[in-house]
Amino acid sequence: MPIEETTVTLPKSEIPRTWYNVLPDLPEPLEPYLTPAGSPVKPEDLSAIFPASLIEQELSPRRHFDIPEAVVEALSRWRPTPLVRAAALEAALGVKSKIFYKNESVSPSGSHKSNTAIAQAYYNKEAGIRRLATETGAGQWGTALAIAGRAFRLEVRVYMVRVSLEQKPYRKTIMNLMGAEVLSSPSQLTAAGRKALAEDPDTLGTLGLAISEAVEDAASRPDTNYSLGSVLNHVVLHQTVIGQELKRQLKALGLSPDYLVACHGGGSNFGGMAAPFVPELKDGARITLIAAEPDSCPTLTRGKFTHDYGDAAALTPLLPMYTLGKDFQPPAIHAGGLRYHGASPIVSALVKSGMVTPQAVGGSDLFRFASLFARTEYVIPAPESAHALAAACLKALELERAGTPGVIVFVLSGHGLLDLSAYEDFINTY
Numbered sequence: 001m002p003i004e005e006t007t008v009t010l011p012k013s014e015i016p017r018t019w020y021n022v023l024p025d026l027p028e029p030l031e032p033y034l035t036p037a038g039s040p041v042k043p044e045d046l047s048a049i050f051p052a053s054l055i056e057q058e059l060s061p062r063r064h065f066d067i068p069e070a071v072v073e074a075l076s077r078w079r080p081t082p083l084v085r086a087a088a089l090e091a092a093l094g095v096k097s098k099i100f101y102k103n104e105s106v107s108p109s110g111s112h113k114s115n116t117a118i119a120q121a122y123y124n125k126e127a128g129i130r131r132l133a134t135e136t137g138a139g140q141w142g143t144a145l146a147i148a149g150r151a152f153r154l155e156v157r158v159y160m161v162r163v164s165l166e167q168k169p170y171r172k173t174i175m176n177l178m179g180a181e182v183l184s185s186p187s188q189l190t191a192a193g194r195k196a197l198a199e200d201p202d203t204l205g206t207l208g209l210a211i212s213e214a215v216e217d218a219a220s221r222p223d224t225n226y227s228l229g230s231v232l233n234h235v236v237l238h239q240t241v242i243g244q245e246l247k248r249q250l251k252a253l254g255l256s257p258d259y260l261v262a263c264h265g266g267g268s269n270f271g272g273m274a275a276p277f278v279p280e281l282k283d284g285a286r287i288t289l290i291a292a293e294p295d296s297c298p299t300l301t302r303g304k305f306t307h308d309y310g311d312a313a314a315l316t317p318l319l320p321m322y323t324l325g326k327d328f329q330p331p332a333i334h335a336g337g338l339r340y341h342g343a344s345p346i347v348s349a350l351v352k353s354g355m356v357t358p359q360a361v362g363g364s365d366l367f368r369f370a371s372l373f374a375r376t377e378y379v380i381p382a383p384e385s386a387h388a389l390a391a392a393c394l395k396a397l398e399l400e401r402a403g404t405p406g407v408i409v410f411v412l413s414g415h416g417l418l419d420l421s422a423y424e425d426f427i428n429t430y
């Protein structure tokens with residue numbers, strides 16, 4: 001195949017100028033967020049931790065939001081991201097299906113999280129905020145926000161889940177290099193952290209608990225807001241640049257996809273890929289959307305759809321979502337970014353309506369396909385992204401057996417260059 005046909009890059013002028021809000025196009029209206037007392041959340045309930053602009057994006061039925069010029073400019077450092085045909089992977093699998101990946105690993109943080117970090121930093125700066133508090137599981141979100149903080153001159157404090165900090169000390173180095181402060185969560189600096197440490201000094205920490213710490217930090221200081229890297233509607237909104245670009249790239253190839261796959265932790269890269277395809281799906285397009293989650297934290301496949309807190313200490317509103325329960329303690333898997341008890345309300349609604357197919361993947365499949373990808377495409381996937389890759393490969397093999405090859409696209413949400421201990425474990429085990 002000629003070189004120019006394996007990679008579709010769009011010119012800078014093709015960076016999307018609006019974000020697409022899927023809320024008005026969901027099969028059923030989203031149920032409201034609830035306060036602990038059980039009443040629907042009002043914008044002012046969120047104003048202690050978010051700027052008005054992001055609250056509007058969270059709750060608005062408007063279909064399109066203009067992307068501010070400064071945000072487009074910041075995104076243009078690495079966007080549009082390439083769509084790449086994984087021809088060498090196809091050959092190694094021995095499949096006739098076409099497999100493509102949307103490469104979000106080319107961002108400065110190495111993951112799709114920069115797409116929303118830049119937007120959130122911009123809106124907070126515009127609102128006169130001086131400092132952001134956040135949590136990070138695997139470290140990618142903290143890295144993305146640390147860089148976005150640099151871009152818009154905001155101080156950033158990151159509560160990093162203890163087990164991840166121990167597994168990936170270099171993430172902290174990057175965040176520190178970018179000027180952010182990084183604390184091991186649970187920490188002694190918040191009531192939620194002190195309580196958790198008193199109960200179990202050896203706790204590994206969880207994303208839910210780190211969220212509690214960051215929310216408490218932001219709510220207790222007027223100059224500080226909270227930033228969340230996944231789950232919420234405005235985060236999915238910012239990530240729709242992925243799906244919008246993907247649509248243009250597939251069109252440029254003259255292809256319509258049969259399967260669109262992304263991994264699912266809190267739902268932002270999946271939602272950002274999937275949302276722009278929802279109108280087509282409602283018009284009868286035959287595209288299967290697959291959300292790949294870890295079998296050890298099976299929120300969408302095994303969780304319950306209900307209103308639940310986003311964090312362990314019950315400081316956030318109750319969100320209508322699939323959840324394993326706010327106290328669920330996932331095992332310390334390598335894909336730290338997928339260790340979350342809940343899910344995006346938008347993705348949850350799409351799963352509930354049958355528009356999205358969740359799939360749990362895990363075990364040796366994961367790193368078997370991840371190392372095959374590394375050896376054929378020469379890109380080391382993040383362990384999170386390896387879930388999408390594995391689901392895509394399993395689908396290609398299944399289609400091959402059935403004699404019905406198709407077009408499969410997955411999102412490479414990040415690279416694994418800071419996850420080499422995971423690969424080291426794999427090499428030593430298999």
Ligand SMILES: *Cc1c(COP(=O)(O)O)cnc(C)c1O
Pocket residue numbers: 111112113138140141229230231263264265266267268269270337338382384385413414415
């Ligand atoms: C955070 C992260 C995820 C999971 O988050 P989502 O909100 O579900 O996208 C997946 N992949 C990478 C590389 C991440 O950093």
